[in-house]
Amino acid sequence: MSRYAFFLGCTAPVRTMNYELSTRRVAEKLGIELVDFPFTCCGFPIEPINQDSAIMMSMRNLALAESKGLDIVTLCSACAGTLTRFNKILREDKKSRTNLANNLSRGLEYRGSVKVKHFVRMLYEDIGIPKLKGMISKNLKGLKLLTHYGCHYIRPSEIYNGFDYPEAPHTLDELVEITGAESLDFPQRDMCCGAALLAIDKNITLTMAESKLQMAKAAGADALVVICPFCGISYDMGQLEIEIEFHRKYNLPVLYYPQLLGLAMGLHPKDLALMMNNVKVQKILDKVLM
């Protein structure tokens, strides 16, 4: 049985509990043990203020996981990116590690042994497509989906050692297609969701998010598939606001990948907290569960 330190991040456990719950249930079904830790924020929002403080935050989290000998899986693409990036700095730059280590408290130290992966990357690399395929009990044929990779799941590519392609990623599409659903091809797949600017200039966020909703509609998608709570906030929670702001109706459901996989593995919609999605997913359920 595989065991991982479960890095929830700040946003998922507070604002997108549907993402967290479906991930936990899918992991249980796959025999993956996700161990909870008193982690703090990964450091990403602190980096613009002071990079050393941000590295410190990551270091404390990495050290906690290391103390139990576990690798980390994250729900949030930005957490995965930040922890991976700082992990690389801490491993390669011994000097900064020693300087920062003096600030680690209560006997914590970090030797650099922890690997960090996004939950979806872990599914792809550690569990693997063949095994996942064997767990599918409900074919979702007929469902047309548009995947949205959170930027930090694949970029900057220099920290990901050749995992997936930074501008033409395929891992999530493969994972979507094992469910029997179709993953649509569409232009500008790398368009950012814009959530990082929510607190700075909301209008840009809404405009950026809308451009993807437009694309999804044009491509004939039944739903968007996301793997980051911030993308979920932009497209799912923000959709009503976008509709009001731009006087257009989208009504496009947004699924977190574990919700989709869970459906295909025969889990009950309640265990996947599908009723918590902002844009109602009933028409998806009607399509696949009848």
Add this chain to the structure above:
Amino acid sequence: MSETVQRRIKATELNTKFKYEITKRPGGEKLLQCFQCGTCTAGCPISRFNDVYRPKQIIRMIQLGLKERVLNKDSGLIWLCSYCYLCEERCPKDVKFPEVITILRNIAVEAGNIHPSLAKLVALVAEQGRIYDVDDFINMRRKRLGLPPLSTDKSEWSEFTQFLRLKK
């Protein structure tokens, strides 16, 4: 906003040492390699939806020494990056523009010019260890869903956030 960024340049406003403030920090080393091809701006999602924000232009302004203009509080230019890393992926000269933006933000904060939204965020992280206030209500909702409670024990990270306060 655009006038602040694009008005005519006077020789007296050039701070020729400014570029070295960027290149001496980790991530900013390759800044002077930029030959203004514009690949960064061409792919930048923010540039597409904002009239002023242009990565290529920001780099040129740093190279020229237009410190005041780059860090200008009213234009808020340096706070507009969304860290999608497309520019960094595509740059033929390996200039890490998102890192440059981080350095610019760090410099602005050191001079006391933190963006008000970020100031709130940092205060929350120092206090709570995360960017949201975790209260009983949230843990009640989590319990109802069958999710484990989030730790609200501040002693878990108080020593650590003290470090954050010192650095602020």
